[in-house]
Amino acid sequence: xxxxxxxxxxxxxxxxxxxxxxxxxxxxxxxxxxxxxxxxxxxxxxxxxxxxxxxxxxxxxxxxxxxxxxxxxxxxxxxxxxxxxxxxxxxxxxxxxxxxxxxxxxxxxxxxxxxxxxxxxxxxxxxxxxxxxxxxxxxxxxxxxxxxxxxxxxxxxxxxxxxxxxxxxxxxxxxxxxxxxxxxxxxxxxxxxxxxxxxxxxxxxxxxxxxxxxxxxxxxxxxxxxxxxxxxxxxxxxxxxxxxxxxxxxxxx
Numbered sequence: 344x345x346x347x348x349x350x351x352x353x354x355x356x357x358x359x360x361x362x363x364x365x366x367x368x369x370x371x372x373x374x375x376x377x378x379x380x381x382x383x384x385x386x387x388x389x390x391x392x393x394x395x396x397x398x399x400x401x402x403x404x405x406x407x408x409x410x411x412x413x414x415x416x417x418x419x420x421x422x423x424x425x426x427x428x429x430x431x432x433x434x435x436x437x438x439x440x441x442x443x444x445x446x447x448x449x450x451x452x453x454x455x456x457x458x459x460x461x462x463x464x465x466x467x468x469x470x471x472x473x474x475x476x477x478x479x480x481x482x483x484x485x486x487x488x489x490x491x492x493x494x495x496x497x498x499x500x501x502x503x504x505x506x507x508x509x510x511x512x513x514x515x516x517x518x519x520x521x522x523x524x525x526x527x528x529x530x531x532x533x534x535x536x537x538x539x540x541x542x543x544x545x546x547x548x549x550x551x552x553x554x555x556x557x558x559x560x561x562x563x564x565x566x567x568x569x570x571x572x573x574x575x576x577x578x579x580x581x582x583x584x585x586x587x588x589x590x591x592x593x594x595x596x
């Protein structure tokens with residue numbers, strides 16, 4: 344169960360963020376409203392939400408999940424793979440020092456982004472992507488092992504981040520699409536198959552028993568509800584235009 348979350352308000356520079364989505368420029372005012380709704384939903388799920396001010400210097404800084412991995416025993420500051428985002432971790436480190444007595448960091452030449460790390464109980468899957476390299480993944484796994492946790496790597500073929508295509512919903516259930524439907528690493532889990540047409544919704548988010556689902560993907564919502572989870576639907580269309588999803592917008596612990 345989570346008790347807290349950290350989010351960062353999108354800045355006006357948000358519209359210049361990195362993207363491969365080819366969905367057009369995001370609408371800043373609409374993004375602000377969607378972000379406020381996201382915060383309200385997190386609070387409705389029982390979380391105390393810390394809202395950080397916008398950082399205009401870094402257009403992608405609203406995607407705070409990439410900057411750290413928060414575990415029950417330590418916080419790991421990542422080393423972002425996108426050069427334009429490298430220094431986003433500095434302010435997150437300052438924030439986390441107030442809440443975690445054990446703070447670890449991934450160092451060059453390792454790169455890793457939080458969107459590539461999926462927590463499943465005490466085990467952490469680390470995706471090898473264009474943003475997370477082998478050295479970075481190994482550093483994360485070594486840190487986890489020092490705290491009695493475990494980790495393993497997953498080679499990604501097509502998606503930007505691991506959690507772009509798969510989400511752990513607790514109770515041995517995962518929502519997944521595309522390449523993750525056949526990966527050996529996940530055969531021991533019950534997989535809710537997300538269709539190619541609704542692949543964006545594979546980035547859904549379990550928060551204290553409720554699953555947050557992006558708006559506009561009714562088949563995914565139905566499948567998750569059929570599996571026994573209550574859902575909350577959130578419109579994150581403007582964040583999708585910058586390759587962002589529901590998990591990207593918060594650090595939960």
